[in-house]
Amino acid sequence: MRTPPTAALAAHRTPLGSLTLAATDEALVLCAFDDREQAVARIARGDLTAVDTDAATPAQLRIIEEAGRQVDAYLEGRSRTFTVPMDLRLATPFSRTTVERLDSLLPYGVTGTYAELAAALGRPRAARAVGTALGANPLCVVLPCHRVVGSGGRLTGYAGGVEAKRFLLDLESGGTPAASL
Known part of the structure; x- marks a missing residue:
């Protein structure tokens, strides 16, 4: 019986709250607002x-430390x-397709609606499916699902909460993010 590869888990404190980071020897697989139990289940x-x-390998620790530095700098x-x-x-195929294109469709400082993102993905009637896919984003903050807003610019669901979403959008718009969440 094959033993599955491992992913090392670490909590990373941020102004948004604690993010759980997880890495294999090759890459970051999780940056989420999940608690430990949720993260273990996702992994x-x-x-x-x-x-x-x-119990992490040196490669896993390097990736987690680098991810933490990059999250902090961001x-x-x-x-x-x-x-x-x-x-x-850790993403479903549709979620993977959706989050992989976020940064190119919605660059830093730009927001779009769920309907606009669905249309850009060639699925104009799939706004709710896009919302579900973004809600399952395993690389929150790193892959910018916070840039997607409801119709008319309404701040809607975000894994870290609407306050965290506002913080990130304020940061990217050049405004002053809320001091603490």
């Missing part, structure tokens, strides 16, 4: 075994992009 669905950082307004290697194995 298992990706045919991985979750381990704590004390949230402090010092960076607009992420270069850490990413793996979307």
Whole structure:
């Protein structure tokens, strides 16, 4: 019987709250507002075994540390992009297609609606499916699902909460993000 590869888990504190980061030896697979139990379940669905950082490989630790540095730089307004290697194995096929295109369709500082994103993906009637796909984004913040808003610019659901979404949008628009959430 084959032993599934591992993904090391670590909590990373941010102004938005705690993010759970998880990495294989090759890439970041999770950056989410999930608690440990939710993260372990997500990782298992990706045919991985979750381990704590004390059982992590040096490669896993390097990726987690780099992801943490990049998240911090982004949230402090010092960076607009992420270069850490990413793996979307925890996403469904439709979610993967949706989140992979976010940065090109909605670059830093630009928002769009669920309906606009659905149309850009060639599925103009799939606004709700797009919302569901974004809600399952395994690389929150890193792959910018926060840039998608409801019709008329309404702030709607976000895994980290509407306040976190507002923080991220304020940050990207050059405004002053809320001091604490």
